[in-house]
Amino acid sequence: MRGSPVRRSITVAAACVALIGAGAGAAAADVAPPTPTPPSPSSTPLGPTVASPGTPPIPPDVQAGSFVVADEATGAILAERAPHDRLRPASTLKVLTALALMPRLDPAQVHLSVPGDIAALATDEPGASAVGIKPGLSYRVSDLWNGVFLRSGNDAIATLAAMAGGEAATVALMRQTAQRLHADDTVVVNADGYDADGQVSSAYDLALMARAGLQDPGFRSYCALQKAKFPSVNGTTFEIDSENRLLGKYPGMIGVKNGYTSLAHHTFVGAAERNGRTLVVSVFDAGTDIYQQTAKLLDWGFAVPATAPGVDQLAAPDPLQKSAVPDETLPPPDAVHAKERHTQAGNDGGLATPPTSAAAASLTHKAKDSGSTMLGDVFQTLLYILGFLVFAVVGLRTRVLVKQYRQRRADRA
Secondary structure, three states, X not given: OOOOHHHHHXXXXXXXXXXXXXXXXXXXXXXXXXXXXXXXXXXXXXXXXXXXXXXXXXXXXXXXXXXXXXXXXXXXXXXXXXXXXXXXXXXXXHHHHHHHHHHHOOOOOEEEOOHHHHOOHHHHOOOOOOOOOOXXXXXXXXXXXXXXXXXXXXXXXXXXXXXXXXXXXXXXXXXXXXXXXXXXOOEOOOOOOOOOOOOEEOHHHHHHHXXXXXXXXXXXXXXXXXXXXXXXXXXXXXXXXXXXXXXXXXXXXXEEEXXXXXXXXXXXXXXXXXXXXXXXXXXXXXXXOHHHHHHHHHHHHHHOOOOOOOOEEOOOOOOOOOOOOOOOOOOOHHHXXXXXXXXXXXXXXXXXXXXXXXXXXXXXXXXXXXXXXHHHHHHHHXXXXXXXXXXXXXXXXXXXXXXXXXXXXXXXX
16 A cells, blocks of 8 residues: 555655765765874894893893983983884984074074975975964964974974075075084984985984984973964964973983874984983883883883993083073964964965964864864765755645645636
8 A cells, every 4th residue: 555645755765874884984984084003113133222231131021122321411222122223213314303493593582384395295204293383373483393393293393494594505505503402313404304315314323313402402492391372363372282292201211203105104302300310211112111111211210220331332422502481371373463464365376364263273183073074074975965955855745735636626617
């Protein structure tokens, strides 16, 4: 027995809803695929581990391909594994960038960001980490360094490099600085550590760099920050926090820099202080448990007597220029260039229009936010389509019913 016209209409509409729901599920799967498992560290056999005579063995679960544990004050290396293996450094190379540029850039200097500062990142470094630099906004040099150390922002490095004369000039300065540090394993190709053919460093060299950074007051203040305010639109700020999971959690952790790329795996260089003694540790080619491995190496190092002989020695650097400690009490920099930005916006169509709220600006710092926004747009579009289909079905059924009604009247006449 056939159902009524109304029932058939409802059935058709329900079928449309089911089809739309299936399409929405497929679209959602396309927009937000499962997060892939990070690559495991190198499967090659671990090199020999050398430690100070008479000390306990290195914990067996330290499976990093290369590491160095050294005394910051004396430069004595307490333990090492493949210290001079030339490996991809990822963002730990930003330590060298900081040593090269910090003394040359006044932390209070205000820079008006323009599109050219970060234009190359989209094509040259897809998927690179970013703090969220917005063309048309103003940033102090100290803000940019906060973005480098806390959020590993390649856009912040690109802006600093532009202020220092461009990436080529910055790379040249980094190479000169590496020479002064006697970091002979390091080959610099770009300013931010993004994977590039031929760009390498070593656990030994990163320990040299971190040790030099700890002796620089400006560097030390940046690398130890756990949180900072970052400029946003309309003179507002939003909070950024450090990606270093040991900072504020491991007792005595001073900081320095972490890194990750799919080719480098996880890398880290840091320092911690306990009972007046500071140790430097650098770890290359590690898995997702790099922070646990680093903590175990530090615990081992602090258990070694300060008088224990080293198995090697960090080279003493040539004199390096020191940088100034930033003044974090300065007001937001946006007002400094408000008039200039307005003039440039009128004359240069290339300047991007800033978003209208701090919340909108902060969305760029979490990739999942952009995915959520896209997903919302998909569902909104599907709802519009669903509404149109239901309206069309109802309209067609109405026309059929009206035609049948008129036919019945005509038959009666």
